[in-house]
Amino acid sequence: MLIDIRVMDTAWRLVLRNQVTESVLAAMAKGRGQTLPSPNWRTTFRTIDEGSGDRVAAYCRISNLLASGVFSPTWQRFAKR
16 A cells, blocks of 8 residues: 655654654554554655645645644644644
8 A cells, every 4th residue: 555645845854754654654554453554555755835736636734634633642732833
């Protein structure tokens, strides 16, 4: 499975990219009833410009993701700054 993570363009430090990727993988595993992500899953992490007209896939805003509970409370406080 390939999970294509697309985020709004900003200064995404490597540590934040890793945290987002790990959170998405954990959420996918949980949603599939697994304790850990499969080693066969692959991810990409791309930034897109808001309103870029990227029609390949739908995307959502970080505020939608924060409200979903995908991120830890610590990360949510950081992201809201």
